[in-house]
Amino acid sequence: MKEVPKLVYTKQKDLERLEARIGQLPDEAIVRVQLLNGQQVEGVVSVRPSMQVFRNDEGVEGFNAVVRIDDRKDPARAYYLWMDQIDEILRLGSD
Known part of the structure; x- marks a missing residue:
């Protein structure tokens, strides 16, 4: 993930x-997210994301905001996703 949005x-x-x-995206929710680029990520929300101030490249x-989603099948693998790049969120349950 790029550190600058x-x-x-x-x-x-x-x-x-x-x-x-x-x-x-509450803590420990099990979700499947669809990104604007068509990629899907399924896993567990590590911690509810929060809005933060950033500076872009300019x-x-x-x-x-950034959300960390731990892969459900491989918990050692984490995805860090910019909230504005998420198109759809499907709740699958909670741990």
């Missing part, structure tokens, strides 16, 4: 959209 957000509607996504300051 491609996009950061400052508009209220964008922040509300990110917060809504975060609300779908130095613009705004908000984004």
